[in-house]
Amino acid sequence: MNDNGVILKAKDIEKSYRMGQIQLKVLKGINLNVRKGELVVVVGASGSGKSTLLHILGALDKPDKGRVSFNGKDINSQSNRQLNHFRNKTVGFVFQFYHLLDELNVLENVLLPTMAGKSIAGWFVCRKSAKKRAAELLDKFGLSGRTKHKPYQLSGGERQRVAMARALMNEPELLLADEPTGNLDSETGNGILNVLEQLNRDGQTIVMVTHDERIAGKARRVIKLVDGVIKPA
Amino acid sequence: MYKFKLALRYLIKRKISYFAVIAVALCVFIVFVVITVLTGITADFKGKIHDTTGDCVVYTKSLVGFGHYDEFIRILRRQDFIEEATPVVKNYAMVSIAESGGLGSYGDYTKEIAGIEPVSLAKVTGFGDWIEYNKGQPSKVFTPSYDVNLPGCVPGIGFLFEKDEEGNYHTPAKPPRAAYEVACIPLNAKGAPAKAGAGELSSKTFYYSDHFSAGYSLDWRLFFLPLEDVQLLCGMGTGHKRITHIHIKFTKGTALNSGTEKVKKLWSDFVDTKKDAPYANLLKKVQVQDWKNFSKMIVALVETQQILTIVCFGMIGVITVFIVLVVFYMIVSHKSKDIGILKSVGASGINILGLFLNFALLIGIVGSAIGSVSGWIFLLRINEIEDWMFNKFQFQIWDRRISSIGDIPNAIDLKVLSIIIACAIAACLVGALLPSWRASRMKCVDTLAVTQL
Numbered sequence A: 001m002n003d004n005g006v007i008l009k010a011k012d013i014e015k016s017y018r019m020g021q022i023q024l025k026v027l028k029g030i031n032l033n034v035r036k037g038e039l040v041v042v043v044g045a046s047g048s049g050k051s052t053l054l055h056i057l058g059a060l061d062k063p064d065k066g067r068v069s070f071n072g073k074d075i076n077s078q079s080n081r082q083l084n085h086f087r088n089k090t091v092g093f094v095f096q097f098y099h100l101l102d103e104l105n106v107l108e109n110v111l112l113p114t115m116a117g118k119s120i121a122g123w124f125v126c127r128k129s130a131k132k133r134a135a136e137l138l139d140k141f142g143l144s145g146r147t148k149h150k151p152y153q154l155s156g157g158e159r160q161r162v163a164m165a166r167a168l169m170n171e172p173e174l175l176l177a178d179e180p181t182g183n184l185d186s187e188t189g190n191g192i193l194n195v196l197e198q199l200n201r202d203g204q205t206i207v208m209v210t211h212d213e214r215i216a217g218k219a220r221r222v223i224k225l226v227d228g229v230i231k232p233a
Numbered sequence B: 001m002y003k004f005k006l007a008l009r010y011l012i013k014r015k016i017s018y019f020a021v022i023a024v025a026l027c028v029f030i031v032f033v034v035i036t037v038l039t040g041i042t043a044d045f046k047g048k049i050h051d052t053t054g055d056c057v058v059y060t061k062s063l064v065g066f067g068h069y070d071e072f073i074r075i076l077r078r079q080d081f082i083e084e085a086t087p088v089v090k091n092y093a094m095v096s097i098a099e100s101g102g103l104g105s106y107g108d109y110t111k112e113i114a115g116i117e118p119v120s121l122a123k124v125t126g127f128g129d130w131i132e133y134n135k136g137q138p139s140k141v142f143t144p145s146y147d148v149n150l151p152g153c154v155p156g157i158g159f160l161f162e163k164d165e166e167g168n169y170h171t172p173a174k175p176p177r178a179a180y181e182v183a184c185i186p187l188n189a190k191g192a193p194a195k196a197g198a199g200e201l202s203s204k205t206f207y208y209s210d211h212f213s214a215g216y217s218l219d220w221r222l223f224f225l226p227l228e229d230v231q232l233l234c235g236m237g238t239g240h241k242r243i244t245h246i247h248i249k250f251t252k253g254t255a256l257n258s259g260t261e262k263v264k265k266l267w268s269d270f271v272d273t274k275k276d277a278p279y280a281n282l283l284k285k286v287q288v289q290d291w292k293n294f295s296k297m298i299v300a301l302v303e304t305q306q307i308l309t310i311v312c313f314g315m316i317g318v319i320t321v322f323i324v325l326v327v328f329y330m331i332v333s334h335k336s337k338d339i340g341i342l343k344s345v346g347a348s349g350i351n352i353l354g355l356f357l358n359f360a361l362l363i364g365i366v367g368s369a370i371g372s373v374s375g376w377i378f379l380l381r382i383n384e385i386e387d388w389m390f391n392k393f394q395f396q397i398w399d400r401r402i403s404s405i406g407d408i409p410n411a412i413d414l415k416v417l418s419i420i421i422a423c424a425i426a427a428c429l430v431g432a433l434l435p436s437w438r439a440s441r442m443k444c445v446d447t448l449a450v451t452q453l
C-alpha cells in the first residue's frame, strides 16, 4: 500500500472503439485513486463509458493507454496467469445483467470462483469450508432456501444477490459493481444497496456504477463521467 | 471441478449434444458391425483355403508333373518340423455321368480331378472332415458301400446336390449307386501325348463312394480319385512315375516362413543330388510355397477387398469429426456468455479449452458406449435377425443356395472394438479442438457485451 492507503490507482486511462471508419473515443484520460475501505460511486449518462471503465479497473479489459495499478503493482504488465489470479482472488465483479451460468444451480454459481481457482485435488480439500462460506453468504442475502434452484427460477433481484454472493465468495479486496440496481424496482434496489453499504461499513472497498441520483446523493464520494473524463460531481 | 460439472450439464441440457452423441454412436455401430462381419468372412475364407492346402506346397505348374517324389516325401517325413506330407496329382478331365443314381443330370462336365492318398491327405488337410459317409475314416473313402469291389470316387457335394433356400444340402443316408466316366489326355514324361494316334484319351469309370464339402467353390469344381488311378489316366503311372503336388503340414509351433524356408532348402539339396537322374529337368520346374503364396490370387483378392471396405467405412469417422465440429461451433456460439463469465471469475484460456474438451470426451465416451453395446447386441443377434427377416419377408442378404457362406460371421474381436472406440473418441476431440480453441481465445468483455445488446 502507498499514498495514504490507495489500493487502486488509474492513471491517464484512454479507451476507444473502432467501428468501421469511425473511431469512438470513450475514455479520454481518466485519473482515479481508490483508498482502502472507500465506497466510490461512478455516475454518468448512458454511453458515457462507466462500464468500460469498470471493466478496465477489474482487468476484464485493457486500456489503449494509461496504467492501472493495484497495491502498487501495474496490472497491465502482468502475465495472463497473474491476471487470472487477480480476477479470481483480488476483485469481485457484479455485472449489470447478473451473468449467472444457467446450467448451474445457485450454490454452484456462488462456488464458481473457488472452483475456478483450484485444481480438482485442491477443490476436494477445501470444498467443505467453501460450501460453508457460500451458504453463509446466501444466508446473508436471504437466499438460504434457494440454493438448489436454477437461475431462471429466480427473480431479477434474487439473481443480482446471487451474483453479489459470487463476487464476494473469494473475499476480494475490491468489489466492482456495475449498476447492481439498474434493472430492479426501487425497493429491491434499496435492499441491494443496504447490503453494499453494510459491506462497506465492514471495510469492503467498493467501486459502484449507478444511474440512481438518490444513491449518488447519499454517497460520500461521487465521480461523474462526462465526455470521457472525470468531472467532480 | 466445474469443468466436469459444466461439461456434464451441457451434455444433458443441450439437446444438440444428443445429436452429436447419436452421430458418434451410429458411426461406432456401423464400423464395428461392418468390420466384424467382414473380418469374419475373410478369416473364414482364408481358413478354408488354408484347410484345403496345408501349410506348404511343393508343386509344378506343368501337367507333365515331376518324379522321384517318393524319395523326397521320405526325406520330408523324417524332418521333425513336418507332421505329414502327401502326394497329389492335379489335372483336368471330362466327366460324363454313366449312371446318375438320381443325382445330377446326364451330361459331360469339365472338372478338376485330384488323385490322392486319402489317409495322408487327411493328416495334411481337412479332408477327413469334409467327407460325409466315411467321416474320420479316410481309408474307406474310395470304397462304395453298395459294392466294395468297385473303384470309388469322391465328387464335390455341389456337383451332386442343390442347396435349399437356407443354404443346406439334403443328402441321403447312404450313397446311391452312381457312376462317372472320367477321361483325360495322358502325357508322357517328355510332355508328348502318350497315346498319340490311338484315340488320345484314356478313361475309366468310377463309382460314387462318398462326397466332400470344403465350404467353397471347390465343392463344385473338384473330383477326388485314388492317386494310382489318376496317375494312370494322366500317363504318370507307368515308366517314370510322377505327381504334380506335395502338400505338407508342419508340426504345431513351426512358423510358416521358417518351415517353408527349410522345405525350400531341402528341395534344392534334393534337386542337386538328382542332377544326373532321369528326367531331372522336370524337377527344375518345381516351386516351394507357403499356403498363402500358393493361393495368392484368391487370398490377396479377399484381403484387398477387406482392406478397401474397411478404409471406406473408416471414412465415416471423418464425418464424425465434422458433426462434432459443427455441434461444438454451435454450442460455443451459444455459450459465449458462459465463457465470458468463467473468464471474469479467473478461469484461464486453458481451463476453457479443458472444459470443452471434457465435453467432447464425454460425447465420445457416451456415444461409443451406446454404439458398441448396440453393435454388440446386434452382432449377437445378426443371424436371428436375418432368419426372421427371411421368414417374414423372404429377405436374404445373400442367396444361400449359391453362396458358400452360411451364417453371417459375428465373432467379436475386443482389440478391434477398442481401436474403434479410441478412434471415435479421438475424432470427437479433433472435431472439438477448433471450436474449443476459439472459445478459449474469446475476450470476456466482448462475449458479455454481445449478450447485453
Ligand SMILES: Nc1ncnc2c1ncn2[C@@H]1O[C@H](COP(=O)(O)OP(=O)(O)OP(=O)(O)O)[C@@H](O)[C@H]1O
Residues within 6 Å of the ligand: A017, A018, A019, A024, A026, A044, A045, A046, A047, A048, A049, A050, A051, A052, A053, B446, B449
Ligand atoms: N465492444 C464494443 N465495441 C464498440 N463499442 C463499444 C463496445 N463496448 C462499448 N462500446 C461503446 O462505448 C460506449 C461506452 O459504453 P459503456 O458500456 O461503457 O457505457 P455505460 O456508461 O456503461 O452506459 P450504460 O449506462 O448505458 O450502461 C458506448 O457508446 C458503447 O456503444
Ligand SMILES: [Mg+2]
Residues within 6 Å of the ligand: A050, A051, A052, A096, A178
Ligand atoms: Mg454500463
